[in-house]
Amino acid sequence: MTEEGYYYASNALAAPEHGGTHLDAPLHFWAEGESVDAVPLERLIGPGVVIDVRAAVAASRDHQVSVDDLLAWERAHGLIPPGAIVLLHTGFGAHWPDRRRYLGTEERGEAAVAQLHFPGLLPHAAAWLADTRKVHAVGLDTASIDYGQSKRFESHVALFRRGVPAFENVANLERLPAKGFTVIALPMKIAGGSGAPLRIVAVLDGPGSVKK
Ligand SMILES: [Zn+2]
16 A cells, blocks of 8 residues: 555566476577577467376386377377477476475585486477477476486477477466367567466367366
């Protein structure tokens, strides 16, 4: 409440590009790649599919989603459509914000890197999604599209050299069906940004509701 008698709220914000739910622009790991403000909207709005890999991840938290995992999904649900936004459901969203469970370690900074253990996408499967299925974007409910033990971030490179952005730390995938929804994933439009905070929602087909 101000002295003048009206209520007023306004904050200042400073944030990393790659914190919380965020978009990785191709520029993040590919020098010629698009910055976040240049990623075409067609890559950020499209038919969504959820690949449930929770069983494999329960067996190994270092699991990397493979082409076999993707083909198993297709046997049950049909081909991943061209232009799809593919969301990998590892179950790790349930661990947030417990650092040890979500990342594999409570350490921070350089000391933590060797101790990171969380699932991701195999580099070969990343290339396969872009080349054979022509997907527009890939997201998941972990901190990185490359698994925690990655040393060279080859899945990032495989996607970004092909212009495919990644969505990381995506929440609430357990609320979505395997398919039958549209993803709208609009990042903050940071000029020259390597990534940005991301507001990602799904609109279910038919007389459905909006899921954040
Ligand atoms: Zn990333």
